[in-house]
Amino acid sequence: MHTWHWQTWQDQPYLTCSLLEPWPHGFFSQQFWPQTPEDLVVALASEAAVYRVNQVHGKGVLSSSQISAQQTDSAAAGARPEADAVISDDAQQSVWVCTADCNPVLIADGRTGQVAAIHAGWRGTSLKVVPLTVDRLIAGGSRLEDLNVAMGPAIAGEVYQVSISVAAAVGRTIAPDQAALADEALVCYLQTQENPAVLSDPEPGRVRLDVRRVNALQLEQLGIAPEQVAIAPHCTYQEPERFFSYRRAKEKKVQWSGIVST
Known part of the structure; x- marks a missing residue:
């Protein structure tokens, strides 16, 4: 550790x-x-x-x-x-x-x-x-x-509210096999992953985005x-x-x- x-x-x-x-x-x-x-x-x-x-x-x-x-x-x-x-x-x-x-x-x-x-x-x-x-x-x-x-x-991802389109643009870098999905579908997919980089938000059309988690996943995929x-x-x-x-x-x-x- x-x-x-x-x-x-x-x-x-x-x-x-x-x-x-x-x-x-x-x-x-x-x-x-x-x-x-x-x-x-x-x-x-x-x-x-x-x-x-x-x-x-x-x-x-x-x-x-x-x-x-x-x-x-x-x-x-x-x-x-x-x-x-x-x-x-x-x-x-x-x-x-x-x-x-x-x-x-x-x-x-x-x-x-x-x-x-x-x-x-x-x-x-x-x-x-x-x-x-x-x-x-x-x-x-x-x-x-x-x-x-x-x-x-x-x-931190828990407080970083972004739009669906922003989360999808970032999320496509770690889900290339799902890149053809529409933004909302892609974001829903990302939220189901283990230790997800995209989290739910109470406001419609918004989610929370953990940029550092995305960066870590990008490195892992390398x-x-x-x-x-x-x-x-x-x-x-x-x-x-x-x-x-x-x-x-x-x-x-x-x-x-x-x-x-x-």
Whole structure:
């Protein structure tokens, strides 16, 4: 069983996971706002280079060298390229994503030391941003059995109300054999599965969606064993003292999650 631990930096809390213990990493709480990864990296590895992107709720995956090249070539020098996943391609590189209900996913390769950070909300999950990131890692020499995946604080399925169409768009990624079903039929099917990612809601035309569970099922269908995946027991929506939640407060404030390659 993987364990989660609160650490302290600057007298403020951030979360770590035992599954990622060999890699400096952290899921930072709202208390660190408005610090950026360039500030926060000091808590993990002060000499590590920082790589992050302009997140757009898509499926783009960029390596650290691609980010550097695009920033160099950009007409607006230093502008961050658009993507929702970042992969390291050398040691001592920190990769970061920000979230405020979406799922922050950190991946580490136990053999190569390579790492990835992914921003996976429902839109990115419907576009399979997490499997696409794993595909990039595999193309770069990783093996499925060497990957460790930790999903940080995000809005929990029990409180995340969405429309039938949103749940169906996300659900089709984990039920390809049922993809031809109409949205309502597909959602009903998903609710009958063991440990379902889609839950009922009292409001007509609405259901509850567990995005982290969908991400876990996507990884399982790739061939990643459940013991290689850990999900934080924290909900951004239900823990206002620790996390920003756009669904709860409608504020454009975020918490950062980052990991350093070895």
